Amino acid sequence: MILIKNATLVTQDNKRRIVENAGLFIERDKIKDIGQSKTIEKKYARQAKKVIDGQGKIVMPGLINTHGHLAMTLLRGYADDLSLEKWWLKHIYPAESQFTPHHVYVGSLLAILEMIKSGTTCFTDFYYYEDQVAKAVREIGMRGILGCAALDLPTFAFKSPLEALEQAKKMIRSTKGDILSVALAPHMFQTTSLKTYQQCKEISKGNNLLLMTHLSETKGEVDYCLKKYKKRPIEVLFKAGILDDKTLLVHCCWLNKKEIKILAQSGASVAHCPISNMKLASGTMPLTEMLKAGINISLGTDSACSNNSLDMFEEMKTAALLHKVNQLNPTVADAQTVLDMATINGARALNLEKEIGSLEKGKQADLIVLDFKNPHLAPCHNVISHLVYSAKGSDVETAIINGRVFMENREIERVNQDKVLDQAKKFAIF
Ligand SMILES: [Zn+2]
Structure with a gap:
Protein backbone atom coordinates (compact mmCIF):
# COMPACT_ATOMS: atom_id res chain seq x y z
CA MET A 1 0.00 0.00 0.00
CA ILE A 2 1.89 3.04 -1.27
CA LEU A 3 0.53 6.57 -1.43
CA ILE A 4 2.18 9.14 -3.69
CA LYS A 5 1.05 12.72 -3.04
CA ASN A 6 1.65 16.27 -4.39
CA ALA A 7 3.17 14.97 -7.64
CA THR A 8 2.89 15.82 -11.32
CA LEU A 9 1.69 12.69 -13.09
CA VAL A 10 2.57 12.07 -16.71
CA THR A 11 -0.03 9.37 -17.26
CA GLN A 12 0.55 8.36 -20.91
CA ASP A 13 -3.12 7.30 -20.94
CA ASN A 14 -5.28 7.58 -24.10
CA LYS A 15 -5.61 11.34 -23.64
CA ARG A 16 -1.95 11.72 -22.63
CA ARG A 17 -3.13 13.55 -19.50
CA ILE A 18 -0.69 15.36 -17.26
CA VAL A 19 -2.18 15.79 -13.78
CA GLU A 20 -0.77 18.50 -11.50
CA ASN A 21 -1.00 18.25 -7.68
CA ALA A 22 -1.88 14.63 -8.16
CA GLY A 23 -2.08 11.62 -5.90
CA LEU A 24 -1.77 7.95 -6.76
CA PHE A 25 -2.51 4.95 -4.56
CA ILE A 26 -0.98 1.52 -5.07
CA GLU A 27 -2.66 -1.52 -3.56
CA ARG A 28 -0.54 -4.67 -3.74
CA ASP A 29 0.75 -4.88 -7.33
CA LYS A 30 -1.77 -2.51 -8.96
CA ILE A 31 -2.63 1.17 -9.30
CA LYS A 32 -5.88 1.42 -7.37
CA ASP A 33 -6.64 5.11 -7.79
CA ILE A 34 -5.42 8.33 -9.38
CA GLY A 35 -6.77 11.83 -8.74
CA GLN A 36 -6.17 15.16 -7.07
CA SER A 37 -3.70 14.76 -4.23
CA LYS A 38 -6.09 15.97 -1.51
CA THR A 39 -8.83 13.54 -2.58
CA ILE A 40 -6.45 10.58 -2.79
CA GLU A 41 -4.88 11.44 0.58
CA LYS A 42 -8.30 11.66 2.22
CA LYS A 43 -9.37 8.31 0.80
CA TYR A 44 -6.22 6.28 1.40
CA ALA A 45 -3.95 7.95 4.00
CA ARG A 46 -4.99 5.47 6.69
CA GLN A 47 -4.32 2.40 4.59
CA ALA A 48 -0.96 3.60 3.28
CA LYS A 49 2.07 1.76 4.63
CA LYS A 50 4.38 4.10 2.78
CA VAL A 51 3.96 7.71 1.65
CA ILE A 52 6.08 9.32 -1.07
CA ASP A 53 5.94 13.11 -1.25
CA GLY A 54 6.03 14.03 -4.94
CA GLN A 55 6.55 17.76 -4.44
CA GLY A 56 8.79 18.98 -7.28
CA LYS A 57 8.81 15.50 -8.77
CA ILE A 58 7.44 13.82 -11.87
CA VAL A 59 5.75 10.44 -11.66
CA MET A 60 5.53 8.55 -14.94
CA PRO A 61 5.26 4.99 -16.25
CA GLY A 62 8.51 3.04 -15.98
CA LEU A 350 5.42 -6.88 -25.80
CA ASN A 351 1.66 -7.57 -25.75
CA LEU A 352 1.55 -6.04 -22.26
CA GLU A 353 -0.49 -2.90 -23.03
CA LYS A 354 -3.27 -3.98 -20.69
CA GLU A 355 -0.79 -4.34 -17.83
CA ILE A 356 1.85 -1.61 -18.16
CA GLY A 357 2.97 1.41 -20.23
CA SER A 358 0.70 4.04 -18.67
CA LEU A 359 -0.52 5.18 -15.27
CA GLU A 360 -4.16 4.10 -15.15
CA LYS A 361 -6.44 2.57 -12.56
CA GLY A 362 -6.21 -1.21 -12.57
CA LYS A 363 -2.84 -1.39 -14.34
CA GLN A 364 0.23 -2.95 -12.75
CA ALA A 365 2.14 -0.42 -10.66
CA ASP A 366 5.34 -0.01 -12.71
CA LEU A 367 6.37 3.60 -12.31
CA ILE A 368 9.28 5.91 -11.73
CA VAL A 369 9.69 9.15 -9.80
CA LEU A 370 12.05 11.79 -11.20
CA ASP A 371 13.53 14.61 -9.17
CA PHE A 372 12.87 17.75 -11.22
CA LYS A 373 14.62 20.07 -8.76
CA ASN A 374 17.81 20.10 -10.80
CA PRO A 375 19.51 22.95 -12.69
CA HIS A 376 19.32 21.13 -16.04
CA LEU A 377 15.54 20.83 -15.62
CA ALA A 378 14.82 24.45 -14.73
CA PRO A 379 12.65 26.23 -15.60
CA CYS A 380 10.01 23.75 -16.74
CA HIS A 381 7.75 25.10 -19.49
CA ASN A 382 6.84 21.68 -20.82
CA VAL A 383 7.22 18.40 -18.90
CA ILE A 384 7.18 16.16 -21.99
CA SER A 385 9.90 18.25 -23.63
CA HIS A 386 12.04 17.96 -20.49
CA LEU A 387 11.58 14.19 -20.27
CA VAL A 388 12.86 13.71 -23.82
CA TYR A 389 15.40 16.50 -24.29
CA SER A 390 16.71 17.41 -20.82
CA ALA A 391 16.21 14.61 -18.31
CA LYS A 392 18.82 11.94 -17.60
CA GLY A 393 18.58 8.46 -16.20
CA SER A 394 20.30 9.75 -13.06
CA ASP A 395 17.28 11.99 -12.35
CA VAL A 396 15.27 8.88 -11.51
CA GLU A 397 15.02 8.78 -7.74
CA THR A 398 12.51 6.00 -7.10
CA ALA A 399 11.46 2.96 -9.12
CA ILE A 400 8.41 0.86 -8.32
CA ILE A 401 7.86 -2.44 -10.15
CA ASN A 402 4.74 -4.56 -9.72
CA GLY A 403 3.80 -2.46 -6.69
CA ARG A 404 7.15 -2.87 -4.91
CA VAL A 405 9.72 -0.16 -4.31
CA PHE A 406 12.95 -1.40 -5.90
CA MET A 407 14.90 1.82 -5.73
CA GLU A 408 14.46 4.68 -3.30
CA ASN A 409 16.72 7.75 -3.24
CA ARG A 410 18.77 5.88 -5.87
CA GLU A 411 19.50 2.96 -3.53
CA ILE A 412 18.41 -0.47 -4.68
CA GLU A 413 17.44 -2.33 -1.54
CA ARG A 414 17.87 -5.94 -2.63
CA VAL A 415 21.39 -5.85 -3.98
CA ASN A 416 24.88 -4.91 -2.92
CA GLN A 417 25.97 -2.72 -5.82
CA ASP A 418 29.68 -2.79 -4.90
CA LYS A 419 29.65 -6.58 -4.92
CA VAL A 420 28.11 -6.68 -8.41
CA LEU A 421 30.63 -4.12 -9.70
CA ASP A 422 33.52 -6.12 -8.21
CA GLN A 423 32.27 -9.29 -9.88
CA ALA A 424 31.87 -7.49 -13.21
CA LYS A 425 35.39 -6.03 -12.99
CA LYS A 426 36.87 -9.53 -12.97
CA PHE A 427 35.70 -9.97 -16.56
CA ALA A 428 37.17 -6.73 -17.84
CA ILE A 429 40.13 -8.35 -19.59
CA PHE A 430 39.79 -11.50 -21.61
ZN1 LIG B 1 20.54 -6.84 -30.76
Whole structure:
Protein backbone atom coordinates (compact mmCIF):
# COMPACT_ATOMS: atom_id res chain seq x y z
CA MET A 1 0.00 0.00 0.00
CA ILE A 2 1.89 3.04 -1.27
CA LEU A 3 0.53 6.57 -1.43
CA ILE A 4 2.18 9.14 -3.69
CA LYS A 5 1.05 12.72 -3.04
CA ASN A 6 1.65 16.27 -4.39
CA ALA A 7 3.17 14.97 -7.64
CA THR A 8 2.89 15.82 -11.32
CA LEU A 9 1.69 12.69 -13.09
CA VAL A 10 2.57 12.07 -16.71
CA THR A 11 -0.03 9.37 -17.26
CA GLN A 12 0.55 8.36 -20.91
CA ASP A 13 -3.12 7.30 -20.94
CA ASN A 14 -5.28 7.58 -24.10
CA LYS A 15 -5.61 11.34 -23.64
CA ARG A 16 -1.95 11.72 -22.63
CA ARG A 17 -3.13 13.55 -19.50
CA ILE A 18 -0.69 15.36 -17.26
CA VAL A 19 -2.18 15.79 -13.78
CA GLU A 20 -0.77 18.50 -11.50
CA ASN A 21 -1.00 18.25 -7.68
CA ALA A 22 -1.88 14.63 -8.16
CA GLY A 23 -2.08 11.62 -5.90
CA LEU A 24 -1.77 7.95 -6.76
CA PHE A 25 -2.51 4.95 -4.56
CA ILE A 26 -0.98 1.52 -5.07
CA GLU A 27 -2.66 -1.52 -3.56
CA ARG A 28 -0.54 -4.67 -3.74
CA ASP A 29 0.75 -4.88 -7.33
CA LYS A 30 -1.77 -2.51 -8.96
CA ILE A 31 -2.63 1.17 -9.30
CA LYS A 32 -5.88 1.42 -7.37
CA ASP A 33 -6.64 5.11 -7.79
CA ILE A 34 -5.42 8.33 -9.38
CA GLY A 35 -6.77 11.83 -8.74
CA GLN A 36 -6.17 15.16 -7.07
CA SER A 37 -3.70 14.76 -4.23
CA LYS A 38 -6.09 15.97 -1.51
CA THR A 39 -8.83 13.54 -2.58
CA ILE A 40 -6.45 10.58 -2.79
CA GLU A 41 -4.88 11.44 0.58
CA LYS A 42 -8.30 11.66 2.22
CA LYS A 43 -9.37 8.31 0.80
CA TYR A 44 -6.22 6.28 1.40
CA ALA A 45 -3.95 7.95 4.00
CA ARG A 46 -4.99 5.47 6.69
CA GLN A 47 -4.32 2.40 4.59
CA ALA A 48 -0.96 3.60 3.28
CA LYS A 49 2.07 1.76 4.63
CA LYS A 50 4.38 4.10 2.78
CA VAL A 51 3.96 7.71 1.65
CA ILE A 52 6.08 9.32 -1.07
CA ASP A 53 5.94 13.11 -1.25
CA GLY A 54 6.03 14.03 -4.94
CA GLN A 55 6.55 17.76 -4.44
CA GLY A 56 8.79 18.98 -7.28
CA LYS A 57 8.81 15.50 -8.77
CA ILE A 58 7.44 13.82 -11.87
CA VAL A 59 5.75 10.44 -11.66
CA MET A 60 5.53 8.55 -14.94
CA PRO A 61 5.26 4.99 -16.25
CA GLY A 62 8.51 3.04 -15.98
CA LEU A 63 10.39 2.96 -19.28
CA ILE A 64 10.18 -0.18 -21.41
CA ASN A 65 13.35 -1.25 -23.19
CA THR A 66 12.26 -3.54 -26.02
CA HIS A 67 15.67 -4.69 -27.16
CA GLY A 68 18.83 -5.65 -25.33
CA HIS A 69 21.36 -8.34 -24.56
CA LEU A 70 21.85 -8.07 -20.80
CA ALA A 71 24.99 -10.16 -20.32
CA MET A 72 26.82 -8.18 -22.99
CA THR A 73 27.27 -5.37 -20.45
CA LEU A 74 30.45 -7.32 -19.67
CA LEU A 75 31.71 -6.34 -23.15
CA ARG A 76 30.97 -2.63 -22.76
CA GLY A 77 33.75 -0.77 -24.57
CA TYR A 78 35.44 -4.04 -25.62
CA ALA A 79 35.31 -3.29 -29.36
CA ASP A 80 34.26 0.10 -30.70
CA ASP A 81 34.44 2.00 -33.98
CA LEU A 82 34.03 -1.04 -36.25
CA SER A 83 31.51 -2.18 -38.86
CA LEU A 84 28.82 -4.53 -37.55
CA GLU A 85 30.25 -7.53 -39.44
CA LYS A 86 33.81 -6.96 -38.21
CA TRP A 87 32.63 -6.00 -34.72
CA TRP A 88 30.52 -9.12 -34.29
CA LEU A 89 32.50 -11.80 -36.18
CA LYS A 90 36.05 -10.74 -35.23
CA HIS A 91 35.52 -9.42 -31.71
CA ILE A 92 32.17 -9.99 -30.00
CA TYR A 93 31.42 -13.56 -31.17
CA PRO A 94 34.91 -14.87 -30.19
CA ALA A 95 34.78 -13.03 -26.84
CA GLU A 96 31.32 -14.40 -26.11
CA SER A 97 32.58 -17.89 -26.89
CA GLN A 98 34.56 -17.66 -23.65
CA PHE A 99 31.45 -16.87 -21.64
CA THR A 100 30.17 -19.38 -19.10
CA PRO A 101 26.72 -19.43 -17.49
CA HIS A 102 28.27 -17.44 -14.61
CA HIS A 103 29.28 -14.65 -17.01
CA VAL A 104 25.67 -14.43 -18.15
CA TYR A 105 24.49 -14.24 -14.55
CA VAL A 106 26.95 -11.48 -13.54
CA GLY A 107 26.43 -9.48 -16.75
CA SER A 108 22.68 -9.65 -16.22
CA LEU A 109 22.96 -8.43 -12.62
CA LEU A 110 24.99 -5.48 -13.86
CA ALA A 111 22.47 -4.70 -16.61
CA ILE A 112 19.52 -4.88 -14.22
CA LEU A 113 21.21 -2.43 -11.84
CA GLU A 114 21.94 -0.03 -14.69
CA MET A 115 18.42 -0.27 -16.09
CA ILE A 116 16.59 0.29 -12.81
CA LYS A 117 18.92 3.19 -11.95
CA SER A 118 18.04 4.87 -15.25
CA GLY A 119 14.28 4.37 -15.07
CA THR A 120 13.65 1.16 -16.99
CA THR A 121 11.16 -1.11 -15.24
CA CYS A 122 10.63 -3.67 -18.01
CA PHE A 123 13.38 -5.09 -20.20
CA THR A 124 13.62 -7.44 -23.15
CA ASP A 125 16.60 -9.75 -23.29
CA PHE A 126 17.86 -11.68 -26.32
CA TYR A 127 20.58 -14.09 -25.36
CA TYR A 128 21.75 -17.51 -24.23
CA TYR A 129 21.48 -19.25 -20.85
CA GLU A 130 18.27 -17.39 -20.06
CA ASP A 131 18.01 -19.47 -16.86
CA GLN A 132 20.98 -17.42 -15.60
CA VAL A 133 19.28 -14.17 -16.62
CA ALA A 134 16.15 -15.33 -14.77
CA LYS A 135 18.26 -16.13 -11.69
CA ALA A 136 19.74 -12.60 -11.71
CA VAL A 137 16.35 -10.99 -12.30
CA ARG A 138 14.74 -12.91 -9.46
CA GLU A 139 17.51 -11.85 -7.08
CA ILE A 140 16.86 -8.16 -7.72
CA GLY A 141 13.38 -8.35 -9.21
CA MET A 142 12.21 -6.73 -12.42
CA ARG A 143 9.65 -7.25 -15.15
CA GLY A 144 11.12 -8.74 -18.29
CA ILE A 145 10.91 -10.88 -21.36
CA LEU A 146 13.58 -13.56 -21.66
CA GLY A 147 14.31 -14.01 -25.35
CA CYS A 148 15.88 -17.43 -25.91
CA ALA A 149 18.22 -16.99 -28.87
CA ALA A 150 18.18 -19.62 -31.61
CA LEU A 151 20.63 -19.81 -34.49
CA ASP A 152 22.18 -22.40 -36.74
CA LEU A 153 25.76 -21.46 -35.79
CA PRO A 154 27.18 -23.18 -32.70
CA THR A 155 27.43 -20.88 -29.67
CA PHE A 156 28.88 -21.14 -26.17
CA ALA A 157 25.44 -22.23 -24.96
CA PHE A 158 24.36 -24.79 -27.58
CA LYS A 159 25.75 -26.71 -30.53
CA SER A 160 22.64 -26.84 -32.72
CA PRO A 161 19.34 -25.00 -33.21
CA LEU A 162 17.55 -28.09 -31.90
CA GLU A 163 19.44 -27.81 -28.62
CA ALA A 164 18.58 -24.09 -28.48
CA LEU A 165 14.88 -24.85 -28.91
CA GLU A 166 15.00 -27.52 -26.19
CA GLN A 167 16.50 -24.92 -23.83
CA ALA A 168 13.74 -22.48 -24.78
CA LYS A 169 11.04 -25.07 -24.05
CA LYS A 170 12.62 -25.71 -20.64
CA MET A 171 12.57 -21.96 -19.92
CA ILE A 172 8.89 -21.76 -20.90
CA ARG A 173 8.04 -24.51 -18.40
CA SER A 174 9.98 -22.83 -15.58
CA THR A 175 8.54 -19.30 -15.92
CA LYS A 176 4.79 -19.95 -15.83
CA GLY A 177 2.90 -17.47 -13.62
CA ASP A 178 5.92 -15.20 -13.19
CA ILE A 179 6.41 -11.48 -13.93
CA LEU A 180 9.02 -12.82 -16.30
CA SER A 181 7.95 -14.41 -19.54
CA VAL A 182 9.77 -16.12 -22.38
CA ALA A 183 10.09 -15.22 -26.05
CA LEU A 184 11.55 -17.16 -28.94
CA ALA A 185 14.42 -15.25 -30.52
CA PRO A 186 15.72 -16.47 -33.89
CA HIS A 187 18.91 -14.42 -34.28
CA MET A 188 19.07 -12.99 -37.84
CA PHE A 189 19.04 -14.12 -41.47
CA GLN A 190 22.82 -14.58 -41.84
CA THR A 191 23.02 -16.95 -38.87
CA THR A 192 19.58 -18.56 -38.79
CA SER A 193 17.84 -20.76 -41.36
CA LEU A 194 14.22 -20.24 -42.32
CA LYS A 195 13.52 -23.69 -40.87
CA THR A 196 14.74 -22.50 -37.45
CA TYR A 197 12.58 -19.35 -37.78
CA GLN A 198 9.56 -21.55 -38.49
CA GLN A 199 10.29 -23.90 -35.59
CA CYS A 200 10.55 -20.87 -33.28
CA LYS A 201 7.22 -19.59 -34.57
CA GLU A 202 5.56 -22.94 -33.94
CA ILE A 203 6.71 -22.93 -30.31
CA SER A 204 5.75 -19.28 -29.78
CA LYS A 205 2.29 -19.84 -31.30
CA GLY A 206 1.72 -23.00 -29.28
CA ASN A 207 2.53 -21.16 -26.06
CA ASN A 208 1.05 -17.75 -26.96
CA LEU A 209 4.48 -16.11 -26.71
CA LEU A 210 6.32 -13.36 -28.51
CA LEU A 211 8.83 -14.04 -31.29
CA MET A 212 11.55 -11.46 -31.76
CA THR A 213 14.35 -11.21 -34.27
CA HIS A 214 16.95 -8.79 -35.63
CA LEU A 215 15.84 -7.73 -39.10
CA SER A 216 17.19 -5.49 -41.87
CA GLU A 217 19.83 -4.02 -39.61
CA THR A 218 22.36 -3.60 -42.43
CA LYS A 219 22.28 -3.36 -46.20
CA GLY A 220 24.50 -6.46 -46.23
CA GLU A 221 21.70 -8.43 -44.57
CA VAL A 222 19.20 -7.34 -47.24
CA ASP A 223 21.66 -8.29 -50.00
CA TYR A 224 22.20 -11.69 -48.34
CA CYS A 225 18.47 -12.26 -48.24
CA LEU A 226 17.94 -11.20 -51.86
CA LYS A 227 20.69 -13.58 -52.95
CA LYS A 228 19.49 -16.53 -50.88
CA TYR A 229 15.70 -16.17 -51.07
CA LYS A 230 15.24 -13.81 -54.07
CA LYS A 231 13.10 -11.69 -51.76
CA ARG A 232 13.60 -8.93 -49.22
CA PRO A 233 13.63 -9.82 -45.48
CA ILE A 234 10.05 -8.73 -44.65
CA GLU A 235 8.69 -10.58 -47.70
CA VAL A 236 10.50 -13.78 -46.67
CA LEU A 237 9.19 -13.70 -43.10
CA PHE A 238 5.67 -12.74 -44.19
CA LYS A 239 5.48 -15.58 -46.71
CA ALA A 240 6.81 -18.01 -44.08
CA GLY A 241 4.00 -17.04 -41.68
CA ILE A 242 6.34 -15.48 -39.12
CA LEU A 243 4.82 -11.98 -38.99
CA ASP A 244 1.81 -11.23 -36.80
CA ASP A 245 0.91 -9.17 -33.74
CA LYS A 246 3.10 -11.43 -31.60
CA THR A 247 6.24 -10.59 -33.58
CA LEU A 248 8.78 -7.95 -32.61
CA LEU A 249 11.29 -6.95 -35.28
CA VAL A 250 14.47 -5.24 -34.15
CA HIS A 251 16.15 -2.45 -36.20
CA CYS A 252 14.33 -2.42 -39.60
CA CYS A 253 16.76 0.16 -41.02
CA TRP A 254 16.49 -0.94 -44.65
CA LEU A 255 12.78 -1.39 -45.34
CA ASN A 256 11.38 -0.26 -48.69
CA LYS A 257 7.82 1.01 -49.27
CA LYS A 258 6.46 -2.43 -50.11
CA GLU A 259 7.95 -3.93 -46.95
CA ILE A 260 6.51 -1.11 -44.81
CA LYS A 261 3.06 -1.87 -46.24
CA ILE A 262 3.37 -5.61 -45.56
CA LEU A 263 4.70 -4.98 -42.06
CA ALA A 264 1.81 -2.62 -41.24
CA GLN A 265 -0.74 -5.20 -42.43
CA SER A 266 0.88 -7.95 -40.39
CA GLY A 267 0.42 -6.16 -37.05
CA ALA A 268 4.02 -6.86 -35.99
CA SER A 269 5.84 -4.25 -33.87
CA VAL A 270 9.32 -2.81 -34.22
CA ALA A 271 12.06 -2.13 -31.66
CA HIS A 272 13.94 0.95 -32.85
CA CYS A 273 17.54 1.16 -31.56
CA PRO A 274 18.88 4.49 -32.86
CA ILE A 275 22.11 4.69 -30.84
CA SER A 276 23.24 1.19 -31.81
CA ASN A 277 22.33 1.86 -35.46
CA MET A 278 24.31 5.11 -35.39
CA LYS A 279 27.32 3.65 -33.58
CA LEU A 280 27.62 0.70 -35.96
CA ALA A 281 26.65 2.95 -38.90
CA SER A 282 24.05 0.36 -39.86
CA GLY A 283 21.46 2.70 -41.31
CA THR A 284 18.49 4.87 -40.36
CA MET A 285 15.08 3.35 -39.80
CA PRO A 286 12.42 5.14 -41.93
CA LEU A 287 10.48 6.25 -38.83
CA THR A 288 8.10 8.76 -40.40
CA GLU A 289 6.96 6.41 -43.17
CA MET A 290 6.53 3.56 -40.70
CA LEU A 291 4.50 5.67 -38.27
CA LYS A 292 2.34 6.93 -41.15
CA ALA A 293 1.64 3.32 -42.13
CA GLY A 294 0.43 2.66 -38.57
CA ILE A 295 3.28 0.41 -37.41
CA ASN A 296 3.79 0.25 -33.64
CA ILE A 297 7.33 1.51 -32.96
CA SER A 298 8.96 0.97 -29.57
CA LEU A 299 12.45 1.83 -28.36
CA GLY A 300 15.44 -0.29 -27.33
CA THR A 301 19.04 0.33 -26.35
CA ASP A 302 20.44 -2.89 -27.85
CA SER A 303 23.46 -4.17 -25.93
CA ALA A 304 25.84 -2.08 -23.84
CA CYS A 305 28.62 -2.92 -26.30
CA SER A 306 26.93 -1.20 -29.25
CA ASN A 307 25.50 1.78 -27.35
CA ASN A 308 27.39 1.84 -24.75
CA SER A 309 24.77 2.38 -22.07
CA LEU A 310 21.29 1.13 -21.24
CA ASP A 311 19.86 4.57 -20.45
CA MET A 312 16.48 4.94 -22.17
CA PHE A 313 16.50 8.72 -21.59
CA GLU A 314 19.58 8.93 -23.84
CA GLU A 315 17.83 6.68 -26.33
CA MET A 316 14.75 8.92 -26.43
CA LYS A 317 16.74 12.08 -27.05
CA THR A 318 18.86 10.41 -29.71
CA ALA A 319 15.78 9.03 -31.49
CA ALA A 320 14.29 12.51 -31.70
CA LEU A 321 17.50 14.14 -32.92
CA LEU A 322 18.45 11.43 -35.43
CA HIS A 323 15.23 11.66 -37.42
CA LYS A 324 15.15 15.46 -37.39
CA VAL A 325 18.61 15.78 -38.91
CA ASN A 326 18.15 12.79 -41.21
CA GLN A 327 15.07 14.34 -42.76
CA LEU A 328 16.22 17.94 -42.28
CA ASN A 329 12.87 18.49 -40.59
CA PRO A 330 12.70 19.51 -36.91
CA THR A 331 8.99 18.67 -36.65
CA VAL A 332 9.43 14.90 -37.01
CA ALA A 333 9.96 12.59 -34.00
CA ASP A 334 8.44 15.17 -31.64
CA ALA A 335 8.81 14.70 -27.89
CA GLN A 336 5.37 13.14 -27.29
CA THR A 337 5.86 10.63 -30.13
CA VAL A 338 9.22 9.58 -28.74
CA LEU A 339 7.95 9.31 -25.15
CA ASP A 340 5.15 7.07 -26.45
CA MET A 341 7.76 4.83 -28.05
CA ALA A 342 9.52 4.36 -24.70
CA THR A 343 6.33 3.69 -22.72
CA ILE A 344 2.93 2.68 -24.11
CA ASN A 345 4.22 1.54 -27.53
CA GLY A 346 6.80 -0.62 -25.75
CA ALA A 347 4.02 -2.24 -23.73
CA ARG A 348 2.06 -2.86 -26.95
CA ALA A 349 5.12 -4.37 -28.64
CA LEU A 350 5.42 -6.88 -25.80
CA ASN A 351 1.66 -7.57 -25.75
CA LEU A 352 1.55 -6.04 -22.26
CA GLU A 353 -0.49 -2.90 -23.03
CA LYS A 354 -3.27 -3.98 -20.69
CA GLU A 355 -0.79 -4.34 -17.83
CA ILE A 356 1.85 -1.61 -18.16
CA GLY A 357 2.97 1.41 -20.23
CA SER A 358 0.70 4.04 -18.67
CA LEU A 359 -0.52 5.18 -15.27
CA GLU A 360 -4.16 4.10 -15.15
CA LYS A 361 -6.44 2.57 -12.56
CA GLY A 362 -6.21 -1.21 -12.57
CA LYS A 363 -2.84 -1.39 -14.34
CA GLN A 364 0.23 -2.95 -12.75
CA ALA A 365 2.14 -0.42 -10.66
CA ASP A 366 5.34 -0.01 -12.71
CA LEU A 367 6.37 3.60 -12.31
CA ILE A 368 9.28 5.91 -11.73
CA VAL A 369 9.69 9.15 -9.80
CA LEU A 370 12.05 11.79 -11.20
CA ASP A 371 13.53 14.61 -9.17
CA PHE A 372 12.87 17.75 -11.22
CA LYS A 373 14.62 20.07 -8.76
CA ASN A 374 17.81 20.10 -10.80
CA PRO A 375 19.51 22.95 -12.69
CA HIS A 376 19.32 21.13 -16.04
CA LEU A 377 15.54 20.83 -15.62
CA ALA A 378 14.82 24.45 -14.73
CA PRO A 379 12.65 26.23 -15.60
CA CYS A 380 10.01 23.75 -16.74
CA HIS A 381 7.75 25.10 -19.49
CA ASN A 382 6.84 21.68 -20.82
CA VAL A 383 7.22 18.40 -18.90
CA ILE A 384 7.18 16.16 -21.99
CA SER A 385 9.90 18.25 -23.63
CA HIS A 386 12.04 17.96 -20.49
CA LEU A 387 11.58 14.19 -20.27
CA VAL A 388 12.86 13.71 -23.82
CA TYR A 389 15.40 16.50 -24.29
CA SER A 390 16.71 17.41 -20.82
CA ALA A 391 16.21 14.61 -18.31
CA LYS A 392 18.82 11.94 -17.60
CA GLY A 393 18.58 8.46 -16.20
CA SER A 394 20.30 9.75 -13.06
CA ASP A 395 17.28 11.99 -12.35
CA VAL A 396 15.27 8.88 -11.51
CA GLU A 397 15.02 8.78 -7.74
CA THR A 398 12.51 6.00 -7.10
CA ALA A 399 11.46 2.96 -9.12
CA ILE A 400 8.41 0.86 -8.32
CA ILE A 401 7.86 -2.44 -10.15
CA ASN A 402 4.74 -4.56 -9.72
CA GLY A 403 3.80 -2.46 -6.69
CA ARG A 404 7.15 -2.87 -4.91
CA VAL A 405 9.72 -0.16 -4.31
CA PHE A 406 12.95 -1.40 -5.90
CA MET A 407 14.90 1.82 -5.73
CA GLU A 408 14.46 4.68 -3.30
CA ASN A 409 16.72 7.75 -3.24
CA ARG A 410 18.77 5.88 -5.87
CA GLU A 411 19.50 2.96 -3.53
CA ILE A 412 18.41 -0.47 -4.68
CA GLU A 413 17.44 -2.33 -1.54
CA ARG A 414 17.87 -5.94 -2.63
CA VAL A 415 21.39 -5.85 -3.98
CA ASN A 416 24.88 -4.91 -2.92
CA GLN A 417 25.97 -2.72 -5.82
CA ASP A 418 29.68 -2.79 -4.90
CA LYS A 419 29.65 -6.58 -4.92
CA VAL A 420 28.11 -6.68 -8.41
CA LEU A 421 30.63 -4.12 -9.70
CA ASP A 422 33.52 -6.12 -8.21
CA GLN A 423 32.27 -9.29 -9.88
CA ALA A 424 31.87 -7.49 -13.21
CA LYS A 425 35.39 -6.03 -12.99
CA LYS A 426 36.87 -9.53 -12.97
CA PHE A 427 35.70 -9.97 -16.56
CA ALA A 428 37.17 -6.73 -17.84
CA ILE A 429 40.13 -8.35 -19.59
CA PHE A 430 39.79 -11.50 -21.61
ZN1 LIG B 1 20.54 -6.84 -30.76
